[in-house]
Amino acid sequence: MRVERALAVLSMVVLLSGAPVAAAADVDEAERIARGLVENGPVHIDPAYADDVSGRTIQEIERLILESGLPIRVLAIPLGVEGEEYWQGDAERLVADVHGLIGDDGHYLFLEKNRSVGIDYVGELREPFGHAYYAVRMAEEGFYTSLSLDDRLWEMVDYAVHSDPEELYEKTRLHEQEAASPLEPSPPEPPAPVDDTSTMPRGPWIGVGAGVVGASLLAGGLLYRSRRRTLVPPSRASFDNAAHTRHEVLAERAERELAEMGERIARARARGEVGLTFLERALERRGAARTILEGAGTEPAIEDLVGVLVLLDMAEDALARARGVRPPDALAPRHCYADPLHGTDTVETDWRGLGGNETLRVPLCPSCVESVRERRRPDSLHVEHEGGRVPYHEVPAERSLWSATGYGALADDLVERIRRGEHRTRR
Structure with missing residues (x-):
């Protein structure tokens, strides 16, 4: 025996x-x-x-x-x-x-x-x-x-x-996240001296399992939404420890999901010519994520790690369309402009910075929309800049690709810019 x-x-x-x-x-x-x-x-x-x-x-x-x-x-x-x-x-x-x-x-x-x-x-x-x-x-x-x-x-x-557990996983995830998106705008807030906001919600970011094109490819994944919580202001030491831990978690996730995405693309079965087109886009977006991660050195900045995860999410979306899990003409999910880690359950919103005159129309998550309506600063992604920590979108656009594009919220050509090397020149 x-x-x-x-x-x-x-x-x-x-x-x-x-x-x-x-x-x-x-x-x-x-x-x-x-x-x-x-x-x-x-x-x-x-x-x-x-x-x-x-x-x-x-x-x-x-x-x-x-x-x-x-x-x-x-x-x-x-x-x-x-x-x-x-x-x-x-x-x-x-x-x-x-x-x-x-x-x-x-x-x-x-x-x-x-x-x-x-x-x-x-x-x-x-x-x-x-x-x-x-x-x-x-x-x-x-x-x-x-x-x-x-x-x-x-x-x-x-x-x-x-x-086919992979296909069921993809469809279940898509269903769960669409169910979590607001089907109708919430009732308007009482009149207040705030900017108007749009009530056209974007669909949630979908996660897809699939696979693709070459044995040397590595693999990717998804970017999970995080919920904001009100906390007692921490000490500086606590803040530094939390930031360090968060950085380590994001770095590990970026490497793991980059590898996984390569595996998924390599195993993917595209549906027809349209599917092949989206499969190529998935490969390009995954390639852009790899370019960012490899070019960031041994200690990548947190804004670059977030960029890698955003690009992998974009690859997930293209992969879902390639396999027929998501309609090819569906609206593209868009990450929260204030902090892409908030996810893609977003609403197009008019946002004017406190004390500023310029109004941007950007996708924001429900928590950030609430902050804008109440004239509070949204919980933005902070990065190191000139010896301090500032919201990434306050870094001059000529110094940061992520600030210039809002991680894709302000421009649709993020991948093309990376292929042109703008992530290296904007520093």
């Missing part, structure tokens, strides 16, 4: 390498889990979760998996039990050991009460985007509202067995 042969090899590795006893315990546990999945069914629920998952749920999700014909395997296991951590708390190591014993293809949904991991294998090789990956991605992006382990199992398996 493959499980027994693989177990013998794995045990020998442990013995010859002088691995600690904990590793041997991992081997024993991996054998027990793998044997159960092969002999008893595709769902393994650790006894510690016996009260969290009903027998009926186990039966139903096993039925869903078997009817799908897909090699989906569910592992609900707390990795820390009575002070002893199996696999040093690493779910990916657990899955790798179990899959090594079973072999063949496998889509693994690993769950604990506070996290989920989706791992896909084709034979012995990891598959970056598979059924388990998209099931967990849905959970991470908040499409699943249930918090109980029982309900999470239901929802994730129901999604994982779908014949």
Whole structure:
């Protein structure tokens, strides 16, 4: 039996390498889990979760998996039990050991009460985007509202067995974000000495999974909306720490999503000539994002990281149109002019800066629209400039491509400007 042969090899590795006893315990546990999945069914629920998952749920999700014909395997296991951590708390190591014993293809949904991991294998090789990956991605992006382990199992398996989880993910995300956009303008505010605002909302930014054109391409993702919160003014040290952490998070996200976008474009299937045109645009926008990130050096400025994410969002939009998920003639989503990290749930708004005479008509998120109506400064993206921190749009346009274009809110030729090298000359 493959499980027994693989177990013998794995045990020998442990013995010859002088691995600690904990590793041997991992081997024993991996054998027990793998044997159960092969002999008893595709769902393994650790006894510690016996009260969290009903027998009926186990039966139903096993039925869903078997009817799908897909090699989906569910592992609900707390990795820390009575002070002893199996696999040093690493779910990916657990899955790798179990899959090594079973072999063949496998889509693994690993769950604990506070996290989920989706791992896909084709034979012995990891598959970056598979059924388990998209099931967990849905959970991470908040499409699943249930918090109980029982309900999470239901929802994730129901999604994982779908014949095309990538397409379902794209359509679900599009639906969720369109539902979040205002269908009608909110009631007008009481008269006040403020600028008029438009009530023509733009559609939300869609996120799309897909793939494309060359093995050397890297991959991309989406820019998530952040909600403003009213906070007690922090100390300068707290502000610096928060800014540093935010910068690190954005840098990691930009690199990860750039790589992911390359993978998606490489795997994309365009629909007709129009689809091919949009696929080329997705590639160009992803290329512009790569140009910005690579040209920013080892410590890119926060405005450049935001630019990378905006360009990847633009690539997402083109990719959705290429695959037919979004109509080719739909209005292009536009990021909040004050801070593109606020997302693309925006309304065209007349904005006149405090004390200024010039009025700009720009897309703003609901929170920034409210600030403009109340004659408060919107929560803008701040950048370093001449020894201080200022809203990025207050940097002279001749010194900043992002200020000159509003990250695409003021001009439609952002990608073309980057290709001409304006991101290097405007500094």
